[in-house]
Amino acid sequence: MAGGSTERIIARKGPAFDWSRVPRHWFGGDVFKTRFFDAMSLLFPEGERFFIACVRDYREQVRDPRLQAEIKDFIYQEGQHTQVHTGFNDHLKAQGIAVDDILAQQRRVMFDGFRGHLPKTYTLAQTAAAEHMTALMAHGFFGTDLFADADAQVRAMYAWHAVEEIEHKAVAYDVMKKVAGVGYFTRILAMLQVSLTFPLHVFLIMAHMFRVDGVKSRTRVWLKGLWWLYGPGGLYPRLMLHYLRYFKPGFHPWQHGQLQEYQRWRQCYEGTGGDAIAAADAVMSAASA
Secondary structure, eight states, rough: TTTOSSSSOOOOOOOOOOOOGGGGGTTTTTTTHHHHHHHHHHHHHHHHHHHHHHHHHTGGOOOHHHHHHHHHHHHHHHEEEEEEHHHHHHHHTTTTTHHHHOOOOOOHHIIIIHHHHHHHHHHHHHHHHHHHHHHHHHHHHHHHHHTTBBOOOHHHHHHHHHHHHHHHTHHHHHHIIIIOOOOOOOOOOOHHHHHHHHHHHHHHHHHHHHHHHTTTSHHHHHHHHHHHHHTTHHHHHHHHHHHGGGGGTOGGHHHHHHHOHHHHHHHHHTTTSSSSHHHHHHHHHHHHH
C-alpha cells in the first residue's frame, strides 16, 4: 500500500445479517457494553459519508495511480459499512431508539458545522484521526477475547468492519500528508478534538438508550461501565500505546499493528465463501486459546 503495507484493500460486499434474532442486550446481557457498541454503530453511517466526502475533496489532485486505486476501494468499503450499519440501526429504531433524530443532529454537526465552516485540510485531518481511532480499536479487538460473550452476528459485523478498517487505515492519512500537505499542528489538533468529541457523542447516545431501556441504578451502570473502559486493564488503556504513536512527528499508520488475526480472519472468510460469522468465530477461538 502507499504507506508501505503488503496488504491490499479488498472491495468485498458487506455481509448479510438477520438482526431480528439478536437480543436487545446482545453483549452477554450487559447493558453498558451492548449500548456502547450500539451507539458507535448508530454513528457509523453518517461518519462514513463524512470520511468519503473529506477524501473526495482531494481526489482530483492525486497523481499516484496506486493511491488513486486505494481511494476508490476505500470509498467502496466505507459505502458497504454504511449499508450494513444502517440495517443494524433500523433494528435499533425498532427498539424505540431515536435513530433518525440522532442522525439528523450528527449531519448538522459534521456537514453543516465542520464541512460548512472549517478548512478542507482540517476536516481531512479529522478523517485521518478518526480512521486511526477505528483502526487501533480494530487491532485491539482482534488481539483479545473482548467479544467472547457477544451475539455471533453482531460480533461478525464488528470483525468484518475491523478487517476493512485495518486494510484501508492509511488512505486518508496518505491523502492528508502527500496531497493536502497537512502539517503536524493541524494533524494533532484534529486528533485531540476527535478524541474528546467522539466518546462524548457516544456517551450522550448511550444515556438516551438507557432511558429507553428503563435502566435502573444508572449511576451504578455508568461507574461499572466506565471502569471497564478506562480502568486498569480496561479497553482503552490496552490501546493507549497504539493511540499515542499518532503524536510522533514521523508517524505512519502502517508502522504499527499486528496482522496475524487479520490474516486468520481473511483466510477463514475466503475459505468459507464469505461466512463472516465463521471467520469471526475463528479469530475469537484463537484469541481465547
